[in-house]
Amino acid sequence: MVDKSTAKRLVDEMISNLPKHNRQQRPVHTIGVGVDAYFTASDVARKFCIAEHFSGERICAKVRFSNASGGPEQHDGWNDVRGMATRFLLPSGAATDLIATTLREFFARNVEDFFEFTKLDKHKPYRRESPWRKILDMLQLKIPRRDPYPGEETNASAGILNYANRHRFAQLGVAEFKKIGAPVSYARAAYHAIHTFIVEGENEVRRPVRFSWQPVAGVGNTNPDAPPVDDYLRQELEGRLQRWPARFVLMMTIGEAGDAIDDPTRPWPARRVRIVMGTLTLTGVPEDQATAGEQISFNPLRLVRGIEPSADPILHARRDAYEVSREMRGGTACPFSHRSCADGE
Amino acid sequence: MANDESWFGKFVNELHEKPWFKCAGAWTLVPIWARLTPVKPLPGGVRPSIQPGDNLQSMMNLIMPLKTENRSPIGRAAAALAIAKNRDQIFAGLDNVGTVHFARFVIVNDNICMFSVYDGDFTNYIRDFIATIGSAFNDVVKLVEGGDAVTPCEENVEAFIQWIHEHDLYQVPDTPTDFLRDQEYLEGDKAVSPVNDDLTLLPRKLVLQLRANKNVSLGSGYRAYPGYSVAQVRKQLQLGW
Numbered sequence: 001m002v003d004k005s006t007a008k009r010l011v012d013e014m015i016s017n018l019p020k021h022n023r024q025q026r027p028v029h030t031i032g033v034g035v036d037a038y039f040t041a042s043d044v045a046r047k048f049c050i051a052e053h054f055s056g057e058r059i060c061a062k063v064r065f066s067n068a069s070g071g072p073e074q075h076d077g078w079n080d081v082r083g084m085a086t087r088f089l090l091p092s093g094a095a096t097d098l099i100a101t102t103l104r105e106f107f108a109r110n111v112e113d114f115f116e117f118t119k120l121d122k123h124k125p126y127r128r129e130s131p132w133r134k135i136l137d138m139l140q141l142k143i144p145r146r147d148p149y150p151g152e153e154t155n156a157s158a159g160i161l162n163y164a165n166r167h168r169f170a171q172l173g174v175a176e177f178k179k180i181g182a183p184v185s186y187a188r189a190a191y192h193a194i195h196t197f198i199v200e201g202e203n204e205v206r207r208p209v210r211f212s213w214q215p216v217a218g219v220g221n222t223n224p225d226a227p228p229v230d231d232y233l234r235q236e237l238e239g240r241l242q243r244w245p246a247r248f249v250l251m252m253t254i255g256e257a258g259d260a261i262d263d264p265t266r267p268w269p270a271r272r273v274r275i276v277m278g279t280l281t282l283t284g285v286p287e288d289q290a291t292a293g294e295q296i297s298f299n300p301l302r303l304v305r306g307i308e309p310s311a312d313p314i315l316h317a318r319r320d321a322y323e324v325s326r327e328m329r330g331g332t333a334c335p336f337s338h339r340s341c342a343d344g345e
Numbered sequence: 346m347a348n349d350e351s352w353f354g355k356f357v358n359e360l361h362e363k364p365w366f367k368c369a370g371a372w373t374l375v376p377i378w379a380r381l382t383p384v385k386p387l388p389g390g391v392r393p394s395i396q397p398g399d400n401l402q403s404m405m406n407l408i409m410p411l412k413t414e415n416r417s418p419i420g421r422a423a424a425a426l427a428i429a430k431n432r433d434q435i436f437a438g439l440d441n442v443g444t445v446h447f448a449r450f451v452i453v454n455d456n457i458c459m460f461s462v463y464d465g466d467f468t469n470y471i472r473d474f475i476a477t478i479g480s481a482f483n484d485v486v487k488l489v490e491g492g493d494a495v496t497p498c499e500e501n502v503e504a505f506i507q508w509i510h511e512h513d514l515y516q517v518p519d520t521p522t523d524f525l526r527d528q529e530y531l532e533g534d535k536a537v538s539p540v541n542d543d544l545t546l547l548p549r550k551l552v553l554q555l556r557a558n559k560n561v562s563l564g565s566g567y568r569a570y571p572g573y574s575v576a577q578v579r580k581q582l583q584l585g586w
Contacts (some may be wrong), residue, residue: 132354141378141548141549143545144357161545165540168540169537175547269396269398269399269565270564270568270571271572319412
């Protein structure tokens with residue numbers, strides 16, 4: 001856990017890196033869309049986790065998809081991490097959150113790493129590389145830097161790359177970020193909860209796990225060579241959900257002794273046991289976006305009995321940083337209303 | 346990407362798609378960089394690990410080039426026949442090994458290939474393999490480059506294990522950074538942080554490794570039920586073993 005002043009510093013550092021910031025909005029993941037949904041656990045989920053949302057009962061949920069960049073400008077088509085924050089509104093009246101992004105691994109192991117990262121993650125003027133420079137890159141068998149998007153005047157990518165060149169633990173997260181692209185739909189991306197949680201199953205068996213949402217519609221990105229479109233993800237999702245619900249499968253990977261439990265920069269091998277924990281069905285995009293997503297304050301440590309955090313320092317730092325951010329923008333502290341399932345229940 | 350691009354800028358941006366540019370790169374740039382920054386071929390097979398999940402459903406991708414005199418339809422037919430006539434012996438032997446999920450033989454160009462998925466340690470797998478089907482496998486190995494030196498394989502166990510290991514494909518890791526770490530480890534670099542790397546060199550490193558290691562297996566592969574052994578699957582399905 002970090003103290004409040006550290007959490008505030010974390011948020012302030014993030015805000016100070018933004019070209020523009022509106023204090024009534026989230027400092028990162030600013031642009032997003034709230035969606036109504038429900039979750040149904042799989043037949044085997046209860047065996048592995050006794051948490052209320054895995055009981056098999058249909059659980060109302062609120063989901064907010066977002067672009068990770070901070071600031072009020074919307075650039076759906078730019079290379080960026082996407083977020084999927086899910087609030088499960090439990091029959092008991094409690095709630096629990098699962099926050100995931102399209103980035104599989106984080107680039108900082110702890111708060112100190114993160115502060116060092118923010119020193120380099122500064123927006124600097126971003127200009128088109130000269131053709132001669134690109135030819136020189138190609139002669140060295142390097143991939144030339146991408147051209148700026150229309151309207152892209154600053155970028156933090158040089159600082160991020162410098163950080164990764166100095167820190168091997170950050171290299172995977174940064175390498176993945178560089179080629180992450182833009183999804184054709186929020187419903188066509190896979191989202192990963194990054195951190196390890198400890199879940200309790202039947203007979204009080206405790207297991208380290210990582211969660212991922214896999215889109216039933218499949219993963220699909222836009223053409224990175226085509227000019228990006230700034231505003232399409234919300235409309236695409238509205239249109240998609242008017243025609244048919246979209247679904248995500250919640251996969252839970254079980255770690256083994258020796259896997260990185262407290263370090264979100266390190267992936268687990270692909271050969272770990274995966275459990276299908278349930279299906280999330282997105283039903284519609286409500287008109288009232290303030291209630292559906294903007295005012296909800298998600299928090300990765302809003303957990304219920306059956307799921308505990310690992311000792312991952314970034315996970316614990318996020319708890320207080322999210323709370324500081326909520327206070328700063330005047331978000332709702334505890335909106336645990338669970339009476340309005342999207343399908344009218 | 347932005348529409349204020351000059352004709353020269355557009356031309357350069359599209360260069361990497363031009364066939365002549367690709368050929369020029371392959372025939373001139375790659376050999377030059379291979380000479381300036383030599384790369385050792387990374388070894389084949391799975392990485393050693395003590396974690397149980399890493400020792401289940403491992404993949405062996407054995408590529409065995411046929412001898413020069415067998416690089417013809419007749420030679421390929423001889424290889425096919427060597428497998429076909431020993432089919433019962435091979436399948437019965439694999440049953441006896443007891444840790445093999447899948448195994449199949451494939452002819453690709455002038456290579457006879459064996460792809461298999463097994464549990465447990467590689468050397469134990471090959472040792473059991475020789476013990477149960479070594480004599481049947483001799484007919485195949487005799488057709489292959491360097492095979493004479495290790496046949497009969499049941500009498501040249503250690504040499505045969507080494508030979509198999511050398512013909513097992515390098516398995517490119519699932520992440521680009523693990524690929525970099527493989528190369529650094531081979532060069533004796535075990536630094537953690539801070540370092541002075543250059544991530545922009547990743548494409549060149551991959552190109553040069555694929556020059557040194559022409560055939561590779563990409564990633565650790567997909568598994569529908571990772572983490573379970575042959576014995577566990579058969580027991581759960583009540584198939585006996």
